[in-house]
Amino acid sequence: MSWNEPTPSGEDTARLRVPAPAAHRRAPQARQAPGAPAPSLPYATGPGSHLGDGTGSGYPAPAPHHGRHAGGPAVPEAPEPADAAPAAPKRPVRDRYLDVLRSVALVRVVVYHLFGWAWLTVLFPSMGVMFTLAGSLMARSLARPAWSVIRSRVRRLLPPMWLFSAVALPMMFWLGWKPVKEEGLWWFVRLASYVLPVGSPPYPEESGSEGGWLEITWADQAAGPLWYIRAYLWFVIASPLLLKAFRKMPWATMLAPIGLTAIFGTGLVTIPGATGEGVVDFTVFASCWILGFAHHDGLLKQVPRYLAVSSAAIIMGFGIWWASGHLTEEGWNLDEIPLAQATWSFGFCLILLQYAPSWEKLPGRLAPYDGLVTLANNRAVTIYIWHNLLLMATVPLIDQMWRIGWVDEHLGPYSDGLYTGLSLVLIWPLIGLAILAFGWVEDVAAKRRPRLWPSGKPARPTPVPASAGGGHRH
Template structure:
């Protein structure tokens, strides 16, 4: 499987930049009590909540404010996404399955919010998701059109259908069209930049369908928790192994839903308290077996990039599922980051408040580092072969360090749209510093 939406196996993998790195589809978007895809803390529960899982003890009362453990997990997931898309290291998908973690956190928050009327919750989630997408779409589509792309004449998306598919840049219900080649390799951005920029939009599609399906999924989970929890793994074994093939983007969407559906429902289990009822030794032991199966399956079905689990749906689903169970079993529900982790508090807060902005823009910003770093070759001391060789050998590291200031600029330029979408007062740099000063009485 390769990148974007136009591949035939669609496991929701992550596209890597094409700077000599094999390409995949984009994954890996996305607060303690903040939904990664909407960047807003859900309102507190109200009276009239649905009954708990059958046979399960009442869910533990969550601490007031944000769960900083979940915030930390989301921040780690975002950093891992950026690193993977830049370096393309397959082992990162094993080290930390970011998308499984992010879908699980979003599922937990969705279950919390569904104590209110479902239609209002869905409307609120969609409202918070769309304005940041629109800002991104305006910029990317303008760049494509200026670069000479005509969706009507596109050989892959041509005619009226190409125009109709542009709606996915407004409401991500399907796969957005984009040119596979635009510009030239000698241009400001290399000629597959559109593929890389639009690749991460698969996550918004998957998230949107999970949100819409959540009232039904939560209803099923509360009546039959274990079948609902394990059903996505069974579906992945059917549609993610070639046993049943669904062609085109419908197949991609179904496979994405199956692969990460178990993690989404694990978020329900976390919120409802089901995971806490399982003895930790049993949960960890069973999770280890599920993860071992995932690695065993991957070993016999390696893709073009080896152990990249994004190319192996069943391995991705089982490894992510077991990994998330262990993370949520050990969930300490911190109200503040403890010990040395406290030094990262502001960055964790910022990344959670701007998770959508970071996820949407990071791939395009990774590519933007290239023309900036290339200017270094024009410096006088770079006439030395040793200096040129040193820059060549450390090029990717310079990209990694440079992309974070660029992401910071994107947060300043576009991040406030997340506040607007959530009907909050716009903030340029919401890292919690003002709240901390207020708490100290400064």
């Protein structure tokens, strides 16, 4: 991106508990010398966020004919000046289809956390989609040295979390949270997960008091999304080895995590504590992450579409069958059924990528949403980290509305039914305020010029003129 939940092993936290109202994102090919072999190309235009040359086939475009007709004597071209500067590489083009998927995933997460509709986890497995897209981008980045890629990804990931922690932790301590004596020094080690999220960060189960501005479980809700940061960090660190294994044994590497989920996510083998939670989350979504590798490397283009789709349908069917026999008190919430989540998400994302178009810009009716899609992708971490706390903040804001006499008089009898609807209306302006207040940290972390509202194309840097001795190295 740009682009952790301590208790459940699935994608989302539990449904937000709303209390009753108080009052009622290719360089041009160099000219080829005659007789030189054609360069090899990848199977597909590549990932994640960038398109190829537009041929759509994944193969080299045919060389242009020179002269009056094919087969006739070629007309020699005028030699280029020896000191001509090389053409500047083209800027990579965002694949807007993948950007749309990420945006839809974020919206679905917000809506799920508000309404708690379990069927949303089946309709659109958001976290599987987000991990698949992130895996594709990671595979592209690993064309560079692995250590520099890991360092860059961690640098982009942590500052937004640090800012969140700088707000949430003081609130927890101010409302009475204290170290757990029984845990001793280990409690402070766990607290360091707010700085380097290799594990699940601790939080108080209850914070504040009944009737306060925030529900007493606000800390649980606020810290819930941090599981994603932990899982993402694990995937980033493991990616060099995963990619190496994938390119040696692609299908075995891609499907192995589902087998591991059947071991660690079904209770067959149980790892206690936060370590177990992290292992389950990793195995559940690792196949999706590696599926992103396959998308980048063009492996999916080698598979006939009918075979890919039918295989995906079988895998998804198994997931639904498994879920039907392991329903929890939350019903069809796949977040609570790891093996169903792993298989359904993998099959779902496989179909999405098999039918993936390449959009340089949003087509037709989607075009008016271009700015919002760009904004969501540029601020995905900010939106994900803050949205649960912001959902909690809608409650006291709505409570204040009932203090207005005519509102209470006319809408008071319908207050219970209006709460979630009003929260859905309020959450988007609050997310907008969070983007303005905190989103710039994502730019700083990525070493870009900070922008308050990055809904358009970033300004291109001013080109530096080459000196007489040659061009600059960037």
